[in-house]
Amino acid sequence: MIAFYSGELMSPEAIRAADPAARFIARGKVTINPGEAPNGFADALDEEVWGIAVETSAQTEPAEVTITLDNGSPITGALAEPLLNGNDKAVLANARYWELPPAYVACLRSVVERGLDEE
Numbered sequence: 254m255i256a257f258y259s260g261e262l263m264s265p266e267a268i269r270a271a272d273p274a275a276r277f278i279a280r281g282k283v284t285i286n287p288g289e290a291p292n293g294f295a296d297a298l299d300e301e302v303w304g305i306a307v308e309t310s311a312q313t314e315p316a317e318v319t320i321t322l323d324n325g326s327p328i329t330g331a332l333a334e335p336l337l338n339g340n341d342k343a344v345l346a347n348a349r350y351w352e353l354p355p356a357y358v359a360c361l362r363s364v365v366e367r368g369l370d371e372e
Contacts (some may be wrong), residue, residue, distance in 0.1 A: 254309055254330070255278065255306055255328055255329065255330030255331070256307050256309045256330060257304055257305070257306055257307075257320050257332055257333060258304050258333045258334060259302050259305075259337055259338075260334050260337045260339045261334070261338055261340050262334045262339065263304055263344075263351065264343070264346075268309070271309065271333075272309040272310050274309075274310065275308065275311065276307065276309075277305060277306075278307060279305070280303065280352070280353060281303070281305065281320040281322045281323060282302060282303045282320070282323075283301070283321075284300055284321075285301070285336065287300060291337050294337050294361070294364055296364075298357075301357070302337060303348070306328065309333070313331035313332060313333050314331050314332040316332065317329050317330070317331055318330060318331065341364060341365045342365055344365075345358070345361045345362055
């Protein structure tokens with residue numbers, strides 16, 4: 254099973270806790286409809302959510318998604334977690350850890366920083 258991670262569970266520790274035999278495949282993205290991104294991310298993101306594709310035996314969401322890997326190859330997988338799920342700061346930290354595209358990370362950072370300004 255190929256799982257797509259894009260949120261708080263995208264950390265190596267969370268992935269290993271769910272499946273110690275999990276294997277990273279590549280960075281990738283899924284296409285979403287405009288305004289479909291969750292939480293405060295809807296205003297900042299266009300039609301793509303970046304994350305990672307992982308081969309795993311852990312339970313995933315039942316719906317299939319097409320993941321476009323960073324080399325342009327499409328593969329079919331399932332969401333390991335709802336898109337951009339969890340704490341916004343953890344989502345940003347994981348995006349930085351996996352070195353997702355700089356423009357995408359900048360969009361996430363703008364949302365997190367805006368949230369900090371509001372606190």
